[in-house]
Amino acid sequence: GAVVSQHPSRVICKSGTSVKIECRSLDFQATTMFWYRQFPKQSLMLMATSNEGSKATYEQGVEKDKFLINHASLTLSTLTVTSAHPEDSSFYICSADPGSKEYEQYFGPGTRLTVT
């Protein structure tokens, strides 16, 4: 089956620093990847849509200068949380769309970010 990986699985950083999270589709190409944020006991909230070779589309209320997204290849998208603050602490999950079916999407295992 289709596999999406994320790295790192867990990261702790100090307030004011930047953190990069990688999302890779391991056995398929994904023209579109999505980034979600999930706070404890809450559902996934879509942050942005990442298309290979073009600028990401951000959902309302998500700061594009704070959450930098790069989709450099058909198998890799990165999310960089710049100048992280404790309120950015969350579970970040990516998903990848192989483009073969309308509703098909595969989710990564998530990255737990803790900002101290």
Added chain:
Amino acid sequence: QKEVEQDPGPLSVPEGAIVSLNCTYSNSAFQYFMWYRQYSRKGPELLMYTYSSGNKEDGRFTAQVDKSSKYISLFIRDSQPSDSATYLCAIPQPPNFNKFYFGSGTKLNVKP
């Protein structure tokens, strides 16, 4: 009104019980209805999906859609402790169906 509303739980049942998980949605244009299972600190994995109305069965799991009342359900028969997880309903947004509205998730605990 949220696009998708889900009973928050938590839900605790004994092993072997039948579990009913439910969501309601607001837009009659929605066509696909997904159920994901998420174990603690893991990403969601697709359990089942249905298209339009009706039932779909896969082993111990049955997904049901009632478009007239905008109500979707997931039934788990003979529940097992390994079914303990958070269950999320999700609806792909028209017209591209690649952005999802997620329910808030129902945490299920199946006690041995």
